[in-house]
Amino acid sequence: MSLAPGVVRDSIIECFLRLGREASIEEITNAVYLKIGEISKSSVRSYLSLNTPGLFERVDRGVYRLNGDAGITPSLDLTSSPKAVGKSTIFFDDAIEWLKRQKDNSIHAVVTDPPYGLVEYTKQQTEKLRAGKGGIWRKPPSFDGHKRAPLPRFTVLREEDLRNISLFFKELSSQVERVVVPGGNIVIASNPLLSHIVADARPGAVPSPPPLRRRTPPCP
Structure with a gap:
């Protein structure tokens, strides 16, 4: 799997910022795995070694x-002030x-990318994901000799889950539309199986028609 430059670094830094303490390679690998998908412990260990003591x-x-000399504060909690990481500020x-x-x-x-x-x-x-034992996460078949990271299987969502998604995106979209300047850009990543719910949640959107259901012909 080919990763963009800096993805592993940013994922490791985010792990430390969330924990607010030191972490084992096992913990770091699990956090990076949840963030970007398949990655070996040896890759994480190598990256840490190459960037120590920087x-x-x-x-x-x-x-x-x-x-601490790298200019990144490891403690980050809900009550702390914003933290600068390079040219960015993390809330x-x-x-x-x-x-x-x-x-x-x-x-x-x-x-x-909610x-x-x-x-x-x-x-x-997430516990089932780490254990590799079922749940909503499924690992797709390997493709062209490459292992693929687990993906959530949204076909197993219940009606209650779909309603919660709609409520979440309605609230998110109403706040985003309010704070963004006129003519500003709003890009929301989604999934083909759920994108219609995201689109319907936009304030003022015309609701989609209900999905067509195949009718079972009567018994002769």
């Missing part, structure tokens, strides 16, 4: 933390609650 510090056998917060605190027409663009079905990142489902 970005990371080795505090024990197989245990690392962010280097660790509930996205909708953060948007509610922003002024109208104050943001020029939004690019977001959880499509919401249920795939619940504690129960």
Whole structure:
């Protein structure tokens, strides 16, 4: 699997920022796996070694933390102030609650990749993902000799799950539309099986017609 430059680095840094402490290679690998998909422990170990003592510090056998001299603060919680990472500022917060605190027409663009079905990142489902034992996550067959990362199987969502998705995106879209300047760009990643729900959730959108159901012919 080919990854864009910096993806592994950013995922490891995000792991430390969320934990706010040192972490074992096992913990880091699991966090990176959930973020970007299939990755070996040896790849994570190599990346940590190559960037120590620049970005990371080795505090024990197989245990690392962010280097305080690198200008990245490892402690990041809901009550902390925004953190600078390079030229970016990270806010660790509930996205909708953060948007509610922003002024109208104050943001020029939004690019977001929210959880499509919401249920795939619940504690129960992420535990099944790590264990490789069922749940909503399924690993597609290998393609052209390459292993593929697990993907959520949205065909198993219940009616209640679909209603929750609609409510979530209605609230998200109403806040995003409010804060983005007129003419600004809004890009929301979605999935073909759920994109109609995301589109219908936009304020003022015309609801889609219900899906056609095949009628069973009467018995002769």
